[in-house]
Amino acid sequence: MAVFKRDGYRCLACGSDEDLSIDHIHHQSAGGGHGIENLRTLCRSCNSRRGTGYLPEVDEEAWQEPGNSASKVSGESYRLNMSSYRRDLVSRAARNEFRSLATDMTVRLVAEAWQNHNFAPVPEDELNYDDSSVRRTTFETYAAAVDWTDYAQVSRALLVFEDLIRYYRQSGWESNWLEEVTVKLERDGLSVDERGRISWLRRPVTTGHLEKLTDPSGILAELERVSRTIADDPAAAIGSAKQLIEATAKTVLRERGITIDENTKVPALVKQAQKALHLDASSVTPGPDGTDAVKKILGGVASIAVGVAELRNRGYGTGHGQATAPTNLGIRHAQLAANAAITWCQLMLDTLGDPAAPWRKAVVPAQPQAPTAAATP
Template sequence: MSSYRRDLVSRSTRNEFRSLATDMTVRLVAEAWQNHNFAPVPEDELNYDDSSVRRTTFETYAAAIDWTDYAQVSRALLVFEDFIRYYRQSGWDGNWLEEVTVKLERDGLSVDERGRISWLRRPVTTGHLEKLTDPSGILAELERVSRTIADDPAAAIGSAKQLIEATAKTVLRERGIAFDEHTKVPALVKQAQKALHLDASSVTPGPDGTDAVKKILGGVASIAVGVAELRNRGYGTGHGQASTPTNLGIRHAQLAANAAITWCQLMLDTLGDPAAPWKKAAVSSQPYQAPTSAAAS
């Protein structure tokens, strides 16, 4: 597995749910996984040692999951929901719900009053990251957003702005286009979108050339610039403040993070799409090469 792929649900969160298995029967633990079409790995192939049969049973299923795969993780979250509902219906006391909620929030997930787990922000598709020459800059900012969004809104807003910068610079580097490291975010966003024919001036066939899509692209560019402006007005980290901003909450951090990820997802999707207009333009602009004599024969 590529080192560039990151777990969408951290080991810390998985361990928290594994601990919940301690107070369930082995049958209930296994059925929770099997109900969502998961199969265990053989115990002799499991690199895990525990005196609890229940926790070991949990781990045989968890070890079979690719935690970097969005589809598999989404199904695994349904298992976690079943664990939460079991504990609630059984009337278990203690701070177990608070513990799992905090861990999930650090991974960008939330739990509602019914025990449903949902994404606070949509993960960037890891498959596109794997195709990049070096996605480490993007990954570093994603990690910072994930780590701070629940506890430090200002830091999350600052990291969201930096995520946009990192993505724009990565796109330009992948396209072989020179850029100034000190260029401001609005100019970077414009330059990166133009490099992928996602700007209003691009003339492209199909849906990409319609007024409707161009309006959407203009709106996406505006929200990316808005994240940078929010940070620059003192609501995000990056500049020392004489006074800390007031009334800044988690919802503002989520707004900035979701906005940044929406723009970054668009850029990475387009960069990795073999049928994207910029790809076709790049191929058509290559100079003609006459066939060699061997090929001609």
């Protein structure tokens, strides 16, 4: 459904991707209609908690600022803006699991876990959170200060989560808390090893440059599909990885004002997109971009992108009906395709958004000098 796609297939209140439902922002009893501008995604739990009243997690002004998941509705159309482009790298559902762990810790330990990694809390009077537990509230004052769309901040926050995992293990807790934490993190593309270290199964694409694009929705839709399917449906993840490359190439060409032939195959799209950004071997560019070493790397990156498309076309990814389902296809193959696609996508977005990138500098070939007249004696 279009509403789920627009909202990233996640509950706008808690971040869950399970048991989703459509909520009317303005209820019918208040004159609200059924148009997409009056609809949003909530899980059934948050939807039932809202009832016909107020849901702070998405109705507060704080959720209307860049970096959050809801868009402002104030008499005008509910339009997709950059708040929904910048998806949280760690979902609210995963953060809530770690907040629950704070229940059995002291306030001092909770605060120190965050402070050890240079986080400062937001003032409690600015916190949109109501909880009888001082420990969980303390956790939330620090978590609320994190920009969960920023890779660098999230990487530091994951160190906090690692410390919480180690504390619980050392304390000998035997409930299923670790399983709950692990499941939520895996949905966000993260894994937890036997030592409690958290790492990315695939590094997310940093979306800062997307804000300047005319319409990055195609790229974001495919990123979301890769994220949702990589653990449970490798074939779908491979198919989405190929589509991510295709969407990125078309976005680059559109942003550069180049006409797109919808029938063009992925290898040709990759070549056209890299040429449009002067990332091909034939481009004459100054500095490191023009060296043989960088051109070899760029050639390899292009081959990676084409390889993902070929993997999908050979029946290992969704998109073509197959008489026989692929065998021996595992998560590692999905991760290989996803990481390859994301590497190429990130390169293209970084280059497109870089104000000093080679494509922004027209290289004028040197003109031959006219012969000078011989001096007369």
